[in-house]
Amino acid sequence: MIRTTRRAFLHASAAMAAVTATSAMGPRLALAADPIKVAAIYTVPIEQQWVSRIHKAATAAKERGDIDYVFSEKVANTDYERVMREYAEAGHQLIVGEAFAVEDAARAVAKDYPGTAFLIGSSFKPDAALPNFATFDNYIQDASYLTGMIAGAMTKSGNIGMVGGYPIPEVNRLMNAFMAGVKEVKSDVKFQVAFIGSWFDPPKAKETALAQIDAGADLLYAERFGVSDAAKEKGILAVGNVIDTQADYPDTVVASALWHFEPTLDRAIAKVKDKSFTAEDYGAFSFMKEGGSSLAPLGTFESKVPADIVAKVKEKEAAIKSGAFTVAIDDNEPKSS
Structure with a gap:
């Protein structure tokens, strides 16, 4: 019952922001406090190479006061959707993870929570029809x-x-x-x-x-x-x-x-804060020149x-x-x- 009430509150807040905005808005992202609430979902231990770099960047953002950061590690593919929904219900404004084996489920969750921003590692590109779902990859x-x-x-x-x-x-x-x-x-x-x-x-x-x-x-x-x-x-x-x-x-x-995941995550944080987060391919932010x-x-x-x-x-x-x-x-x- 508590989660349902919180979800309703978040959606109502986002809707109010959309109505009062003076310019066209993208997805109805939840109002971003400072710091914003970020949750990450990992299918492997945080010691694993790929995940450790995401965790490192998020920890750095937390230490400088940009975000509140929580995470779940070693999440089975069969549990991934459930964990995503729990974080969205809890009011996290940005959810970070990977969808390599759960692509359809991850995008389905994002569709159900238009007031939440999702930054997800994926082999596929973002879809304009799902404006709160951005993708990234380690283009190193x-x-x-x-x-x-x-x-x-x-x-x-x-x-x-x-x-x-x-x-x-x-x-x-x-x-x-x-x-x-x-x-x-x-x-x-x-x-x-x-x-x-x-x-x-x-x-x-x-x-x-x-x-x-x-x-x-x-x-x-x-x-x-x-x-x-x-x-x-x-x-x-x-x-x-x-x-x-x-x-x-x-x-x-x-x-x-x-x-270095910092350029990718820092851009997403900034986009959530200024309410401009949208379906975007963050892949280029892993390039050396970035x-x-x-x-x-x-x-x-x-x-x-x-x-x-x-x-x-x-x-x-x-x-x-x-x-x-x-x-x-x-x-x-x-x-x-």
Whole structure:
């Protein structure tokens, strides 16, 4: 009964705002206090790479006083819609999450709560008919390309193993960009590509990586947790993805492509506050030129990567940021070669 009353109150408040506005409005978003109420829903633990970056950005926004932030982790796909509805009923003005396996359900919830803004990770684009549902993605192909250049210089056998979660566009484009970067430096390279069918299964990722090492790989692309453990155990190198794990693997992780969710989230927060949030594709805010991705510092490998390659990487990075060079976005499933 309490939730029904709150929902009615929120919808009534939004309707009043729409009536009194002097200009045309988009969706009837709930009135934004300062800070605004934000809820996030994660299907995996917050330690997982992708989710950890969203959580980091939200925590930073909370610490500077822009938002009140709560979250649910390890939410099963079958429970996702229920949790979304509970947060919407509780009056959260912005709900953040991912809809990769629950796309229809997520959009159905957004349709039922036009006074709530939804910022959802998705392989699909926003729909103007659902103006309170915006999408985002980790378009960090720019940084992935640069790590590929470094990998191309560091592999001795020319045999690179790559372990991903699922062959979906969000993963494929990063792998393809990495492979393109490798080929710029070393054209004759063999890639072993495998997917484990899970977003968080370190033991399976490690087992898959060990098999690739047995097949000749002397460098691994660690799209999933567990791959760097295999590299460390066998004394070979690894390239990280989304987060920087070199502190945990100082002799193993030579480079990492970092995702920064702050530009995406900060834009959404501002849009909710000024009541201009609408169906928008936030993907571009993960591009390097927008501050949404970067190459992690080489750290312990600063003196181990050839100086000429470091110079080439810096030159390419500058070209990406200036727009002189564009990393291709290739969402096709990468294949072993």
